[in-house]
Amino acid sequence: MTTHTVRLTVNQKPVTATVEARTQLVDLLREDLLLTGTHIGCEHGVCGACTVHIDNVPARSCITFAVACQGSAIRTIEDFDDDEVMKQLRSAFSREHALQCGYCTPGMLATSRDIVRRLPDADLKRIRIELSGNLCRCTGYSGIVRAVHSVLEERRRTGAATTLDRSAIGPAGSGHAGTVSVSGGMNHRTPEAKTPEPSAAQRITTSASGRLSNTPNIRIQQSFVVNSPRDQVWAMFENLEEVISCMPGAALTEPPQDDRLVGHIRIAMGPIKATFRGQAEIERDPAAYIGVIRGSGNEERGSSTSGELRYALLVGGERSTRVEVEIAAAIKGPLAHFSRSSLVTQLAARLTQGFSDNLAARLRGETSTGTAGADLKVGSLFIDAIRGYLKKMLGFWR
Numbered sequence: 208m209t210t211h212t213v214r215l216t217v218n219q220k221p222v223t224a225t226v227e228a229r230t231q232l233v234d235l236l237r238e239d240l241l242l243t244g245t246h247i248g249c250e251h252g253v254c255g256a257c258t259v260h261i262d263n264v265p266a267r268s269c270i271t272f273a274v275a276c277q278g279s280a281i282r283t284i285e286d287f288d289d290d291e292v293m294k295q296l297r298s299a300f301s302r303e304h305a306l307q308c309g310y311c312t313p314g315m316l317a318t319s320r321d322i323v324r325r326l327p328d329a330d331l332k333r334i335r336i337e338l339s340g341n342l343c344r345c346t347g348y349s350g351i352v353r354a355v356h357s358v359l360e361e362r363r364r365t366g367a368a369t370t371l372d373r374s375a376i377g378p379a380g381s382g383h384a385g386t387v388s389v390s391g392g393m394n395h396r397t398p399e400a401k402t403p404e405p406s407a408a409q410r411i412t413t414s415a416s417g418r419l420s421n422t423p424n425i426r427i428q429q430s431f432v433v434n435s436p437r438d439q440v441w442a443m444f445e446n447l448e449e450v451i452s453c454m455p456g457a458a459l460t461e462p463p464q465d466d467r468l469v470g471h472i473r474i475a476m477g478p479i480k481a482t483f484r485g486q487a488e489i490e491r492d493p494a495a496y497i498g499v500i501r502g503s504g505n506e507e508r509g510s511s512t513s514g515e516l517r518y519a520l521l522v523g524g525e526r527s528t529r530v531e532v533e534i535a536a537a538i539k540g541p542l543a544h545f546s547r548s549s550l551v552t553q554l555a556a557r558l559t560q561g562f563s564d565n566l567a568a569r570l571r572g573e574t575s576t577g578t579a580g581a582d583l584k585v586g587s588l589f590i591d592a593i594r595g596y597l598k599k600m601l602g603f604w605r
């Protein structure tokens with residue numbers, strides 16, 4: 208995974224973050240900086256729930272890459288507690304019943320503040336046009352438009368000065384011209400990314416039939432070392448029932464047939480319990496010690512997943528084997544949001560750890576480490592995640 212270091216200002220504090228090229232600004236704000244006042248609605252730049260200010264310009268953080276914000280000043284709703292215009296807007300929103308569930312409200316306020324500062328003479332029609340990029344499914348908009356209009360009227364009545372604090376013309380964040388040329392004649396502010404060397408697992412050939420039916424929203428690479436020679440580990444991998452029985456939470460519901468597996472994987476994560484039932488096919492290349500498992504499954508509440516797991520066995524030492532695993536999967540349905548969280552990475556780490564412990568135990572001739580066959584219980588990940596977030600926060604604000 209290629210990562211980039213991005214330096215920016217968030218709510219007037221310097222932040223240095225390591226992000227993937229595909230990380231959206233909203234994910235950096237919510238997942239890493241815990242600024243959850245910025246909401247996520249459509250994730251397609253349509254609803255405006257994720258609106259933040261980038262260099263004083265309202266912008267959709269769900270379609271803004273974090274790396275594109277290099278050098279920018281980001282302001283989220285949390286930064287406007289003492290802002291004069293925002294105070295007026297907040298009381299006007301309450302007075303005019305401009306919110307019900309409040310989900311759209313941080314984005315509405317971010318856009319409204321820009322209207323008040325940029326368009327002091329806006330009438331009701333203009334306010335509606337300016338707010339047309341922010342959707343609300345509760346209020347019917349009348350209260351919101353009235354609230355913004357009342358603030359403009361009040362400011363006109365009191366002669367409040369309006370300072371336009373936009374400093375750059377052009378798209379949000381365009382005031383930091385750190386251009387990097389990329390092929391095709393386009394200019395791009397993203398730091399130059401070198402194409403990473405493919406891992407051993409990535410070098411596995413993908414057949415046409417092996418394409419994922421959904422765009423993966425989870426990509427994970429893990430590796431571990433087993434203290435047994437590669438041929439012995441490979442022989443173990445050839446025994447599908449053995450391999451599945453090493454995987455915490457997984458079980459076959461039918462005997463394997465022609466490299467086809469039918470089974471389920473059960474995950475218990477705090478109050479969330481999910482059982483995915485499905486099938487998978489395995490392709491192996493014994494000469495190269497590599498294989499691909501492609502599968503799909505469904506869960507009773509309507510979530511579905513499809514994906515592939517690639518593995519490669521490398522000689523780790525005289526009597527040890529390095530196992531590289533790469534997972535690309537997509538989750539759709541009620542549990543899809545789970546894939547956004549860093550918890551999923553920790554879940555994969557725990558799954559891999561359990562699998563490697565069980566595998567090593569079997570190779571030593573022992574039966575189980577206690578996690579084999581049991582549900583994959585990851586309740587303590589919540590505590591680990593909170594601890595991790597706190598550590599990160601302390602690091603960020605230093």
Ligand code: FES
Pocket residue numbers: 246247248249250251252253254255256257258267268269270
């Ligand atoms: Fe960004 Fe809808 S979540 S526009």
Ligand code: FES
Pocket residue numbers: 305306307308309310311312342343344345346
């Ligand atoms: Fe509920 Fe706007 S108040 S979406």
